[in-house]
Amino acid sequence: MKFLHAADIHLDSPLSGLHARADLPADIIAHCTRRAFSAMVDLALAEDVAFVVIAGDLYDGNWKDFSTGLFFAAEMQRLDRPCFLLRGNHDARSVITRSLRAPTNVREFSSRTCETIQLPELGVALHGHSFPNRAVPEDLSAGYRDAVPGMLNIGVLHTSAEDPGEHETYAPCQVESLRLKGYDYWALGHIHARRILSERPWIVFPGNLQGRHARESGPKGCSLVTVEDGQVVAVEHRSVDVLRWAMLDVDAEGADVAMLTERIAQATAAAVAAADDRPLLARLSLAGATALHGRLVGDTDQLAAECRAAAIEAGGALWVEAVRVRTRPLRVAADDALLPLRAAFDAGLDDEDLARGVLADMQAIREKLPAVAQADLDLPTDAGALGALATDAWEIVAAAIAAADPRT
Known part of the structure; x- marks a missing residue:
């Protein structure tokens, strides 16, 4: 029986x-x-x-x-x-x-x-x-x-x-x-x-x-x-599912464009192979320190297209539900000329009233979203997480300044 x-x-x-x-x-x-x-x-x-x-x-x-x-x-x-x-x-x-x-x-x-x-x-x-x-x-x-x-x-x-x-x-x-x-x-x-x-x-x-x-x-x-x-x-x-969800976690640590593209293709091919011929909805998540950080944050459509192309090559059908870029920029060498600016930046983080205000604004944004979206929202909820986010923001600014043409 x-x-x-x-x-x-x-x-x-x-x-x-x-x-x-x-x-x-x-x-x-x-x-x-x-x-x-x-x-x-x-x-x-x-x-x-x-x-x-x-x-x-x-x-x-x-x-x-x-x-x-x-x-x-x-x-x-x-x-x-x-x-x-x-x-x-x-x-x-x-x-x-x-x-x-x-x-x-x-x-x-x-x-x-x-x-x-x-x-x-x-x-x-x-x-x-x-x-x-x-x-x-x-x-x-x-x-x-x-x-x-x-x-x-x-x-x-x-x-x-x-x-x-x-x-x-x-x-x-x-x-x-x-x-x-x-x-x-x-x-x-x-x-x-x-x-x-x-x-x-x-x-x-x-x-x-x-x-x-x-x-x-x-x-x-x-x-x-x-x-x-x-x-x-x-x-x-x-x-008995007719559509399968997959999490594509890709390590971008130290990757250049070719390396990252290959890592995405490998993760996608593995998900397609495990899907038992079902169509896939995938969430791509990137993490690690990389010189590509700023580029990745601004070009999620490119990342999604890379996943779809890799799935086609692997013989599967895949659509990207969301791209989560949780990479961080590579640390740049301190520039003496930027030290006053960095000091002012850090001083802002030390202002408890300012930090509380920023966190309150982020909580207000969070509360306006549906419960499912709230769970996926990567916004800081305490001073420590806010400080980590601010550190990443400074690295992006410093990298952009360092890369700028000094004649401009």
């Missing part, structure tokens, strides 16, 4: 940060979460699974219209086998106000208490508790029922578990407490990166089905679980 464990599907959730991009083909970015869900159903049919478990956040929030629910109903009809659905923080009972009658093969876990659903013909008992509200600060697993003797017991839970803070905290629990329940498999949801917290018993976050922004990079999909003689014998990740 096999079953499929998925979570964090976020149907009809858009890809982040791409609204103003005219160079992205519509068929590449349109309906990614729907297409990934359809691919998951294709996998379930191809593997002839006995049932599917969705451990929360099937939806991304309240439906904009009924097409989201109608799509899910059509896919469930195509699945034509049981699907056990648990609500998470994004699709809690209090969040989703529109509704359609559930397809006949879909069983939703109660949001009032832990519910146990037994499948005697398969020798399986599933235990789950849907979120009644978006905010669930308590450990729901504490109320899960005892394992049913003689059955394969599966706990379905939407939780941040012992996450150190990368994700919002919902229904937190301890791995050891889950082990003590005596279940054979814990089907978890909420953490978008695939994680196996334990193999005895299996405690698994499958990750989300489709990456939606640059921080959700790498293969995305679900877990295919194989059971023999009432025991879980294999848990395999199966990728």
Whole structure:
């Protein structure tokens, strides 16, 4: 027997940060979460699974219209086998106000208490508790029922578990407490990166089905679980994403133009090779001290084009979502003539009122941006970071002055 464990599907959730991009083909970015869900159903049919478990956040929030629910109903009809659905923080009972009658093969876990659903013909008992509200600060697993003797017991839970803070905290629990329940498999949801917290018993976050922004990079999909003689014998990740995100981290330390171009090409080729023939959205990040610093800051379009050209050469399809230039200029020798100017520059940094004002202005800029953009904004938040940024700024100014024609 096999079953499929998925979570964090976020149907009809858009890809982040791409609204103003005219160079992205519509068929590449349109309906990614729907297409990934359809691919998951294709996998379930191809593997002839006995049932599917969705451990929360099937939806991304309240439906904009009924097409989201109608799509899910059509896919469930195509699945034509049981699907056990648990609500998470994004699709809690209090969040989703529109509704359609559930397809006949879909069983939703109660949001009032832990519910146990037994499948005697398969020798399986599933235990789950849907979120009644978006905010669930308590450990729901504490109320899960005892394992049913003689059955394969599966706990379905939407939780941040012992996450150190990368994700919002919902229904937190301890791995050891889950082990003590005596279940054979814990089907978890909420953490978008695939994680196996334990193999005895299996405690698994499958990750989300489709990456939606640059921080959700790498293969995305679900877990295919194989059971023999009432025991879980294999848990395999199966990728069903239709578009993949990649982080291209390139070291520009000491590089000239030819060296940097080659390093970008190598990083791009590696990402294309790992993409399993999927189109790629990539974020290019450059770091290190280089004489090219000023040029790189002002020519991100050139860098993006180099990535695309390298991807074409590698036989892949890649678009650059963003370029992050975190290089720094090479230190230039001190010029006695510039020492008074440098002293005035440093004196400005020593003015606490001025520094506080600059940081406040930067915080105001940050607060005007969406949460996803805020996380990627590389602006200083304290005096130390502001000083480091100012030092880089001085090096750029000094380098420009040194390179200027003395006759001008």
